[in-house]
Amino acid sequence: MSVDFNTFTTLNTYVLLATGNINLTGTNSITTNTFPANYAAGGTIGGSGSLTGGILNEGDKTTALSQLDTLSTNLDNLYLAGSVTILSTPISSQTLTPGIYTCEPSFTLSGGVTLTLNGAGTYIFASGLEGTEITLSGTINLINGAVLTDVYWCIRPASSSTMALAGTGLKGIFIQNSDNPSYTLNISSGVEVDGVVYSSNGANLNATSTTFNSETLCFLRNTLLLTNTGYKPIQDISVGDLVLSYGPISESQIISHSKPLFTPVTWIQSFKPSFRNSSTMPIHFQKDSLGPNIPQKDLWLSPFHGIFVDGKMTQAQQFINGTTITQDFDLEEVEYFHFETEEHCAVDAQGVKSETFINVNYAIRNLPSLNDASTSQKESIMT
Numbered sequence: 001m002s003v004d005f006n007t008f009t010t011l012n013t014y015v016l017l018a019t020g021n022i023n024l025t026g027t028n029s030i031t032t033n034t035f036p037a038n039y040a041a042g043g044t045i046g047g048s049g050s051l052t053g054g055i056l057n058e059g060d061k062t063t064a065l066s067q068l069d070t071l072s073t074n075l076d077n078l079y080l081a082g083s084v085t086i087l088s089t090p091i092s093s094q095t096l097t098p099g100i101y102t103c104e105p106s107f108t109l110s111g112g113v114t115l116t117l118n119g120a121g122t123y124i125f126a127s128g129l130e131g132t133e134i135t136l137s138g139t140i141n142l143i144n145g146a147v148l149t150d151v152y153w154c155i156r157p158a159s160s161s162t163m164a165l166a167g168t169g170l171k172g173i174f175i176q177n178s179d180n181p182s183y184t185l186n187i188s189s190g191v192e193v194d195g196v197v198y199s200s201n202g203a204n205l206n207a208t209s210t211t212f213n214s215e216t217l218c219f220l221r222n223t224l225l226l227t228n229t230g231y232k233p234i235q236d237i238s239v240g241d242l243v244l245s246y247g248p249i250s251e252s253q254i255i256s257h258s259k260p261l262f263t264p265v266t267w268i269q270s271f272k273p274s275f276r277n278s279s280t281m282p283i284h285f286q287k288d289s290l291g292p293n294i295p296q297k298d299l300w301l302s303p304f305h306g307i308f309v310d311g312k313m314t315q316a317q318q319f320i321n322g323t324t325i326t327q328d329f330d331l332e333e334v335e336y337f338h339f340e341t342e343e344h345c346a347v348d349a350q351g352v353k354s355e356t357f358i359n360v361n362y363a364i365r366n367l368p369s370l371n372d373a374s375t376s377q378k379e380s381i382m383t
Helices: 061-081
Strands: 014-018 022-025 027-030 038-041 045-047 050-052 084-087 094-096 099-103 107-109 114-118 123-127 133-136 139-143 151-155 162-165 170-176 185-187 192-199 205-208 211-213 224-227 230-233 242-245 247-250 261-271 283-285 299-301 306-309 312-315 325-327 336-341 345-349 352-355
Touching (some): 014 061, 014 205, 022 050, 038 045, 038 061, 061 099, 061 123, 061 151, 061 170, 133 151, 151 162, 185 192, 192 205, 224 242, 242 336, 247 345
Parallel strands (some): 014 038, 014 192, 022 045, 022 205, 027 050, 084 099, 094 114, 099 123, 107 133, 123 151, 133 162, 162 185, 170 192, 185 205, 192 211
Antiparallel strands (some): 224 230, 224 345, 242 261, 242 345, 261 336, 283 299, 283 325, 306 352, 345 352
16 A cells, blocks of 8 residues: 555645644744645634634535545554554654654654655654654755655554644644544644644644745746846746846736846746645646737746736636646646746746746745856846
C-alpha cells in the first residue's frame, strides 16, 4: 500500500481543517495567494483571536473530512504493515531518508536543530506508545527530491497523544488523529507552517498567532518578459535586469506612468508546486484569447496570478472559458518563477499586462535570488 496526497483532490485544497473546533488566539493568517487556501471546522471557528486570508469553504467540508479519515486510515495501515525505525529525540541536526519512523515518548525537535529529509519518497513520523508527545520547535529541510506532500507527522488513532508545533521552519502534513478527542493539536505563538494542518476524530485544533505559508505561484518556465533588450525567457532574468513597467499597482489598478519605464528586477526565485490540483495547475491562454495579439503566443500562468484586462486586475483562473482559455492538467512537470521589482507593478508577459511578485510575509522571499546581474539603472522608453 502507498499513499499519495495529490489523489485527495478536495482535502488537499484545505490548509486548515478540523473535525472538532478551531480555536484562535492572537492574529493568525493564511498567506494571500497561496494554495491550498481553504479552511473549515466540523465544529466552530472561534476564540479570542482572528484568522485572516484564506477561504472559509463550508461547501466541500464534508468531502474533505471524509478524505481526511481515509488518509489517516491509510497512513496507519502503512505504519502497522511496514518496517518501522525508532526515532529518538535528536540532540543535534541529522539527515533521514524515506521511511516509516515511530517517535519515542516526549519526542522533541528542539529549536536550533534541523531535521533534513533527503530524497524522494514517503516519510511517515508517527506516535508509537501511549502518551507520546511530539513537539516540533526546530527546522525541517527538504532536499534532493523530498517534497512536503510526502512528509506526514501523525498522532495515531490508538495513542492518547498530543502534537505541538512551535517552530518557524516546519514543512509537511501534520495530522492529529487520536481516538480521544480531548487530545488536541496545538500551534504556539509565532509559528510558521509550510504545509497543512489537520485534526480528525473530533479533536480540536488550537492556533496562536500562526502564519500558514503554502506556496505562491507566478509565471511558468519559458514565459517571455519584455526587457530593455527585447523579450526574454523568465528563467534567464537576473537581478538588475530591466523589465518594462506600465506603472505601480494600487487597489487592483495600474497607476500608469506618463510613459512606460524600464525598472530593475530586485529578486527572482522558482519552485515546483507540491500539489497538483485546481489551485496549482496553470491556466493556458491560447494566442489571441484576450484580444488581437493578446497574448502574442500561448501563455501559461498560475491560477491566482493577476493580469489586467480593461484596466482591472483579475485572477487568471477567472478567464477560463473552456475553449481558448483552459486549465492545463496534462503538463507532467510544472515549474513557476516569480520576480520582484522596486514597486509592485504591471509588466509585459507576451503582450499581457501581468503583476510582479509582492511580498506578504512569504517564506520563499527569504531565499536568495537565482541570478544576480550588476545593473541597477532605470531608463525611459525611447519614443
